[in-house]
Amino acid sequence: MADFGGADLDAFRAQAKTWLAENFPPSLKNRSDIAAAEAPVPVEGDYKLWKEAMGAKGWGVPTWPSEYGGGGLNSSEARVLREEMAAVGAWNPIGGMGVMMFGPTLLEYGTEEQKQRHIPPIVRGELRWCQGYSEPGSGSDLASLQTKAVDKGDHFLVNGSKIWTSGAQYADWCFCLTRTDPSKKHEGISFLLIDMKTPGVEPRPILLISGSSPFCETFFTDVKVPKENLVGPLNGGWTVGKRLLQHERNGLSGGGGAPARSNPAALREIAKTYIGVDESGRLADRDFRTRLIEQDMNARAYQLTNARVALEARNQNGPSAATSIMKNASSSINVNHAEMVVEAMGYNGLAWAGDEFSAEELAAARAFLRVKSGTIAGGSYEIQNNIISKRILGLPDTNIHTY
Template sequence: MADFGAQDNAAFRAEARAWLEANFPPSLKNRHDIAASEAPVPVEGDYAIWKTRMGEKGWGVPTWPAAYGGGGLSATDARTLREEMARIGAWNPIGGMGVMMFGPTLLEYGTEEQKQRHIPPIVRGELRWCQGYSEPGAGSDLASLQTRAEDKGDHFLVNGQKIWTSGAQYADWCFCLVRTDASRKHEGISFVLIDMRTPGVETRPILLISGSSPFCETFFTDVKVPKANLVGPLNGGWTIGKRLLQHERNSLSGGGDGRPRFDTGHLRDVARRYFGQEEDGRLADPDFRARLTRHDMDALAYALTLRRVALEAKSANGPSAATSIMKNANSRIMTDHCEMMVEAMGLAGAGWSGEDFTEEEREAGRLYLRIKSSTIAGGSSEVQNNIISKRILGLPDPSSHTY
């Protein structure tokens, strides 16, 4: 049965509260922006102290097995920990793709040796991972990927190109889908781990319209990958790759910690500041006020559903195809949120640089442009609709029909 939060471990709550109050540096209160940064942040001062303490405690990944350095907590205790962190403005300094996607997948499919080697550094936040999936000719149809891994005895020789590799220019390792059998499509794909410092690996950042470069082109030229870096069976990577995508969509929707990635309260405050208020305290613009109310309702319904899905996923030992629904819903609500933020600011929301605009106004415009990619990352909305149609609703595959 799913744990919907009826129970509360008072003893653990007291333990978590005492530990957090003793170990969380007050100077970092509500500095979530540090954890949200796309580029590496210098690990120094109080940030270094907090990251080290959380890594040693294992609470950056509270439900991961203690045998690999994780917190080993139950779903109930992990929720209690999040509540106690939120109470004092603390945030999780351990994150990235190793936590979001690769770690949970390796725990399920990796060998004991692979887990012992790769999971502890993820738990401590020591290494950055990137994802080698999409290619210039293999986006929505990922299984048509052509990056080759040739068997050379004790190693694979990898040649090919990946695209939209988030954070590749900063990554230490890459979990990558490669073709090991050209005669079969889905059954000819393997899942390998590539050290990004290996000779022959090259990354080229892609400048986005938002002014940032979170994505890269990644090239592999005669890159040697030890056979020990093969996860799962040879030519069995498609199953592992799909499972990892479920974890990715779960994290992108906020399901990883049961919280959505937007704050409607802040949007209301901004709207009041720019639109003004009527005598009775209501927002001065009636049309925006009505749309903001609908947005609040959507966001609340999403947050409640997200919490239920997250708890059910823990009971079912992992996310399901329902992550496609949540990922699409999150993309739509996030897009609405960013568009309304810019709209509320008016011309100020179009600010790009200069002292005529505040930092918040400049950031709103950039986020408005950046958020468009949320409908593509982790699988486009159209791909998610296909998954929902076939795996959840049980509808027939349109491609199998003859008209």
């Protein structure tokens, strides 16, 4: 669909505004935190109605092709939709790894039958996906993975284990990198789709220091995977898997023009509440005030840069290696935000339990611990620096693993 301007875009804005007024429940205004939970969201009441409406309209994935249930919008229309949603406090209830990572990859590499089967349920938010990439012995050097998929004629027989499979205990499906040729490294990997209800699949949640269990160990014991669940060519999964990682980094960095998860306004209010202000109404701690301004500037600069990168990605038919820069920038901003919240709260920011602490104070320490995993998820900070040096700056190859 071509990008429209002028009257056509004004007409779409009016359409979006009317549709939102008719379908977005006022009770959910600015309540995107409901969908941010790591555990499954109870699908009931207004949330259920809103999710069904967005899924049916296809606006949860506004630029995906309409033939698979997507919104079919062009980039200008998608921008207008985001603006109108923000104006009324609406948010996207359709998300997860299916939207952020697997769906865009399948649209590029999947067969028509695979797209028709898997994309519509993702568009409607009906199924949850997890990622089978890292293994206990294959982290930074992902291509050394050893989970085997042996050809048994009409199916593959999968044996092995994965680790850090986010949300595996809740997932319906897993997109998984497996070794189908043990004699080769990168050229011996295939990309398989595994139904998590298949006998032999066992996810085990890992309890983190933050008190939550968003990650799992996942074990595969004689798991039968139909041949039609192979995405891309046999032994061609490394190419598919790398492309998915670009989509993942784009999503983790807030791809699509969204800001990093730092909220400067909220941080300012927390600082004023706990640190206090001077006689001029300024934050009393001069050093903290300086760093607060720097954090605000970084978050705003990131938002503008990310919007530009997202536009370039659309013009180039997908994300590029620049997602590594944005992923590192967003994780750094988010970690700094969480650290400053705890610092501003002081003793209260270290609270773990007790009626004398507010819900925000109890959440601060957990967020402080949880957010640090963002420097590892999707490829560690160091791995991203390797990618940036090699694929963007063109520096000599030092034989350091990148993926």
